[in-house]
Amino acid sequence: MFFKFFGAAIAFVMAGLPALAETPLERGRYLMNSIVACGNCHTPQTPAGPAQGMELAGQFLMSIDPFTAYAPNITPDVETGIGGWTDEQIIAAIREGRRPDGSIIGPPMPVEFYRDMSDNDVKAIVAYLRSVPPVVNVVERSTYNFPLPASHGDPVISVAEVSRDNLVEYGAYLTTGLGHCWACHTPLVNGQLDVENQMGAGGQILDGPWGVAVTPNITPHEDGIRDYSDADIAQAITKGLRPDGSPLSPPMAFYYYQNIAADDVAAIVAYLRTIDPKPLP
Template sequence: MRWIFGRDTGACLILSCVLFLGALAARAETLLERGTYLVNSIVACGNCHTQQTPNGPVNDMELAGGLLIEQPAFTVYTPNITPDAETGIGEWTDQQIIDAIREGRRPDGSIMGPPMPFVWYRNMSDEDARAIVAYLRSVKPVRNAVDRPQYSFPLPPSYGPPVGAVAAAARDDKVAYGAYLAGPLGHCVECHSPAGPDGAPDVANQLGAGGFAFYGPWGTSASANITPTNLGHWSDDDIKAAIARGTRPDGTSLLPPMPVVYYKNIAAQDMDAIVAYLRTLSPK
């Protein structure tokens, strides 16, 4: 009798294990899991809000701000966006943080300046914005006071009409989801468009044509052309290696601020969607 009992128990264990795994697979990703994935991969807020060394983000200063960004038109130190109550955004409500990200507006109603890509973040879905807020709340509060940036030119009264509700992007259309990843989430196309007459990336006429200049400890780098004019000769794997490992087909490495340290965490499916979208850009 004992062995029968043992066999039944084994079968029961296997069955409950199968049910358990099934339940896990069916369980929706939590907001915090989604936010953790986004911020540490495609969205890469830390590429601007975390001080960087040549080897990557500074330890124990995640999202604590103080990174210097220099452009001909302005010089800024990025703010601390950890939950520290005094020097970070610990006292802000979820909606205030979402308004900062998608509208470029602080809780006191004042408007923020460049280079945070508000024009792209406006189209970030409500769900992804809430996921990012959930992650921001989970990082270690760091005390690090950073002066508010000063801009020597007038900022716009707003970056557009109130954002309102933004529905989740459908993931079954690969190219459309790739456009969402490379635009509203990752702003690849903003960094990769040359400066227009006002100094801002000319996404209206030169989307993806490259040539925007970035200054930093690495010297000067210019974003590359990511339309088929340049990447048309690259295989999908070549493009993925550049994004996730920072290596070109000829073996040379990409300079900052291409956020390779974050992009190495982009999921395979998302990477496929990004490449599919890049292939559809109009050649420049």
């Protein structure tokens, strides 16, 4: 009886003060196993979820006309992973898409969205990357049939924390800087994501072991989620189910998204309701 009461009191305090209760490593563990989900690309995936003992050890991703992409080993193994990189070098790889030798990281790593990651969150992710077991695994290099840009934009010096007080703004941060939802849910025009005009309109074709998936429209348009209840949207994101209960297709990171905290899901839903409605292309 006493313990039951005590546990409830602690849970209540932690729910009220998440920022104070969390260490960077705890924050990183939460992010990496929920909304950020780097493992959806960097961990070998099986139909049952991420492969055992291979967390973040890299895998073949896709071969399409313009490129063949492999997600590298980002475990702390010094020889085959990123164990020899400094924190600053890892942060530059994530937010600026640049390796320590100055070479540019190519698609589909969603660097243009990770630019918005706050200093605290990117440091929390680095703390988590340092905590996973090193795995010796040599991954092939990607090949691109076009020149990669000289950079992914201006250097990212510092990104401030986004306050949770404004649900919609925090939802925008979760969806963009942390979750890179637009990388899949926005159509390509001439090979480039048309975020400016068609953010969230869907229609991208994603071919893989799951077959061919066409990303749905997730704007508040009638082609999108206008008629979904908040619970329908939350269920799609965290359970991978349509309102009628039928399963949605990979490669959305459902295995990781099931761990997104209810407050964060609510912020994402609130934000999705506010974006410009756009028709499916």
